[in-house]
Amino acid sequence: MTRALIAMDTAACLRVDGHPSAAAEMAAAIYDRLPPAYRSGLVHSRAQLLHRHLDSAPRRLLGDALA
Numbered sequence: 001m002t003r004a005l006i007a008m009d010t011a012a013c014l015r016v017d018g019h020p021s022a023a024a025e026m027a028a029a030i031y032d033r034l035p036p037a038y039r040s041g042l043v044h045s046r047a048q049l050l051h052r053h054l055d056s057a058p059r060r061l062l063g064d065a066l067a
Helices: 002-016 020-033 041-052 056-066
Strands: none
Touching: 002 020, 002 041, 020 041, 020 056, 041 056
């Protein structure tokens, strides 16, 4: 769980650094690898926050993972 949170933070940093596609790909992969029981709480809220700050294809990619 801690590794997933750190990776979500890394994905958020990628977005801020101008790499929204890489951020969405990383966040979606992290979220997909988590067991369903761990896809809530802080990990989910960080993924949703990143999703709100993305546009176009990266937003759709992460949105599909969150659905």
